[in-house]
Amino acid sequence: MIEIRDVHKSFGAHGVLKGIDLDVAAGEVAVVLGPSGSGKSTLLRSVNHLEKVDRGQIRVDGELIGYRRRGNRLHELKERDVLKQRSAIGFVFQNFNLFPHLTVLDNIAEAPVANGRLSKDRARVRAVELLGRVGLVDKADAYPRQLSGGQQQRVAIARALALDPKVVLFDEPTSALDPELVGEVLDVMRDLARSGTTMIVVTHEIGFAREVADTVVFMDDGRVLEQGPPSLVLDSPSHERTRSFLSKVL
């Protein structure tokens, strides 16, 4: 479902991604671990072209992201086409980024209406459905600021699902939350994973990785050091760097 091939990216002289290869099959959950500054978030943001890569290719469901190939050249897509591609890729931010001036319901209904996918009424019905899925139907008419961090992130997840994306990307979804609110967000993500959603999750929640991930990816300094099933990467890592990282976060 997601194919990442030899992806490079640098900000100025500073290389952030130094040749990343990663595959996530349909219905699979990949959890990306690694120290801060290792390029995890940049990789995730490249998958929906919030960052342009300097080299390499990213495909989602066979479709090349951000470019069109003609012969040996990659032509940059126009913004309109990039936006269309993004509507197949849900993204959940560390800071939620809900629209503060819209109600919870309108936050979720906005994208399907904007993309001409659903009528306003249908989008609202769908939004209520999704709120049911994250357990917040009673908050439909609240504004984001009236919700706790955990509730806001659950709304943000519902918003990402409103376009029926093929994959959902999570960028440290629990890092901005009070410890006691982390659980409710992870519960929602766990349900999503069980229902067969293809997900890439950047997180520091090792327990979640162990329980939910099909593949755990360990990144350091812009490279994938190792990847494999959680039992392998978490319990008997082959790299010293992975071992020292895990010993610190566990």
Place this chain on the structure above:
Amino acid sequence: MGRVTLSVPRPTTSAPADLRVVPARYPLRWAGIAVVLVLLAQFAHGLATNPGWDWPTFAAFFASGAVVSALGVTLQLTAYATVLGFAVGAVLAVMRLSHSRFLRTVAWGYVWAFRSIPLIVQIIFWFNVSYLYPQLGFGIPFGPVLFTVPTQDLFSPLGAAVIGLTLHQAAYSAEIIRSGVLAVDPGQLQAAAALGIPRFRQFRRIVLPQAMRSILPTAANEVIGLLKGTSIVSVVAINELFYQVQVIYGRNARVVALLMVATVWYVVLTSVLSLVQHYVERHYAKGSR
């Protein structure tokens, strides 16, 4: 062997429940209030008793036909210059925020130029522009001209005033709108982009409503400034409020009374605008509490 004794100090005051709080006193503050009250009383007394204010004349002209119709011109000038000024300003703001260095530079140049030229100079210039271009031709640039109009028809005194006020206002509005847009959290744009919301709708539905919160107070200042700024166009003999009262006191020499007519009208209109501002701001404050 010595013995250590601990003596517990016995409370000499009464039990805490009986303690009363006495607020601190500030005698100087009261002295200040007294001074200001005396000054205000003197001013009010002067307004009521000094015959120089000439309230009967004020009353005679305040709602007279000439003043009210001039008031209409002032309101028209304000309305046109506000709407057109903010429309042009919005285009300039978008240009200054664009990815094209060329468009950014042009918009910057416009703002630089029109903030530098005094409004009064501009208004007299546009009033006289027909000396520069007696005829205006419309057609293909550098190609054939399809039709021409005498410049004077297009730049009537009122037209010249509206153009001057608009171009002046646009430079300021552009900066206000731009600062409002820049004040919106970049995460909002990322979220909108990640959801695939089309660019124009991102601006209209996500950015602008949030930018409005910081745009509005300054924009209201601008509109109020503009309302009073229209008095400057009296230099080209447009029959707006300030010009009209000048004409009247030129005839009857009741300068103070007629200046008060204009002043009170400006105060009334400004108060109405402040009230409108309050309600518009409340509308855009949705979700902030």
